[in-house]
Amino acid sequence: MSKSQEQLVAKVHTQREINGGCHCQAVKFSATVAADTTVLHCNCSICSMSGFQHLIVKHKNFKLLSGNKELRTYQFNTGQAKHLFCGICGVKAFYQPRSHADSWSINTHCIIDFKAAEWDHQDFDGQNWQQAHRKL
Numbered sequence: 001m002s003k004s005q006e007q008l009v010a011k012v013h014t015q016r017e018i019n020g021g022c023h024c025q026a027v028k029f030s031a032t033v034a035a036d037t038t039v040l041h042c043n044c045s046i047c048s049m050s051g052f053q054h055l056i057v058k059h060k061n062f063k064l065l066s067g068n069k070e071l072r073t074y075q076f077n078t079g080q081a082k083h084l085f086c087g088i089c090g091v092k093a094f095y096q097p098r099s100h101a102d103s104w105s106i107n108t109h110c111i112i113d114f115k116a117a118e119w120d121h122q123d124f125d126g127q128n129w130q131q132a133h134r135k136l
């Protein structure tokens with residue numbers, strides 16, 4: 001096997017395909033995520049209320065399969081984050097976070113067969129956002 005083939009195989013093995021969506025299944029997505037991606041547990045006002053746990057996925061590795069026209073946007077504070085939720089069932093399956101402008105944040109609770117034990121986890125102190133963001 002050539003060096004480039006070996007690298008390709010290694011890359012394939014460190015990527016995970018995930019699928020998910022909202023409760024009513026109007027919104028559906030698939031994404032490719034590096035297996036060593038850390039799930040972020042944030043304590044900010046909105047994440048603590050909704051129990052959102054973050055899996056950060058580059059925009060280019062995410063595909064919205066359905067539900068574009070059902071998505072509604074909620075914004076507060078700096079308005080940089082775009083909290084997208086399904087207009088039918090109200091579930092926020094993914095959104096545009098302020099912390100990663102080039103990525104979506106997927107709600108791990110909305111991923112099909114998500115096994116939390118297979119991922120690394122880290123607390124994100126969203127109540128002290130500036131400090132927490134510098135440490136990422």
Ligand SMILES: [Zn+2]
Nearest residue numbers: 022024086089
């Ligand atoms: Zn829905």
